[in-house]
Amino acid sequence: MTLLVTNIKQLVGVREENVLLRGKELAQLPVIEDAYLLINDGVIAAYGEMKHLGEWANSMEQTFDARGQFVLPAWCDSHTHLVFAGSREEEFVDKIKGVSYEAIAAKGGGILNSAAKLAAMSELELLRLAWSRLEELISLGTGAIEIKSGYGLSVEAELKMLRVIQQLKETSPIPVVSTFLGAHTYPLAYRDDHKGYIDAIINEMLPVIADENLADFVDVFCEKGFFSVEEMEEICKAAMQYGLKPKLHVNQLHSIGGLQKAIELNAVSVDHLETMTNADIADLAQSNVIGTLLPSAAFFLRMPYQPARAIIDAGAAVALASDFNPGSSPSGNMNLVVSMSCIGMKMLPEEAINAATINGAFAMNLEQEVGSITVGKRANLIFTRSIPSLPYLPYAFGSNLIDRVMIGGEFFR
């Protein structure tokens, strides 16, 4: 089926080629004013200025008049923990009362709290909950997503999470990539036996994950009190033997060398980056690794935002993602993430949109499929409400400025 979209006020993120944007390039967001867009079988087939629309347009079987809407590539959310069993608002209240993130984790809260809830839930119920979250995110403009395990922390429960992600992958209308995060924290039973848990990850979880093709990436929470740089290296090297690529949680609370090791391991991305030394910024800028910034986690944990300006100005490639999870970012709303990055991290609107689309696609190895208006890519698109300009999107934070979301050439809901 072919659909012609006409009278688009601005077609945003038009790119003939896929290039990961770094440094100054991040502010370059190519648009076509007063545009048309042709979609064939759910895939972008052509685009251009309305004035160049040929006679052929008259014979189109299906047309949609965008009447002055802006059309953007849907958000590419490259870091989420979307599969979880329950919310953790009791910890939210504890934190308001002054209890720290680390103190909550130390007394069995945090990730372990989510793991206990997940262990008690069936695969089917987990899938039902995750599916309804995913539907909400798509209606908020997310057109591709990465989902991690990491609330299982046992062979059985990690595999249960990954099988839920696998089912989402098979049935979701948007591309889903899967990340194995068995090394999210040490389960209680292995609190004093790190080697034992790492052995379980390497010898019991990874072979099944590889056998059933349950993950595209491997992640480790490299942090004081969680996994050390050496432990991260051991786990990544084992996972890489099965073809999983590293995408790693580093430099959230402390700078302990995780970022440098991730670069050495040729990670696809290093995620969080709230705590960056000047040397960390320089090392990232000189590497090919994408720095994925998660401003809503910093916001929710009341931490200083990631130093986006310094990271971009040093020449690094950055992506933006939601980190949707029940502990540190109970929102997967990428519109809010884009606003926060402009308001809290002084990213330009063009930089934020690029970081949340094309660079996010690169951070999931999905750049051939999504992230820009490019012939051959999926027509996963955001149609805005009537807005005066593109910067109005991050400026008017909290308003729902999305009129419709298109997934694979069809309007979603």
Ligand SMILES: N=CN[C@@H](CCC(=O)O)C(=O)O
């Ligand atoms: N930092 C590690 N993991 C999650 C938080 C997990 C949780 O608190 O449940 C994050 O990315 O912020």
Ligand SMILES: [Zn+2]
């Ligand atoms: Zn995370």
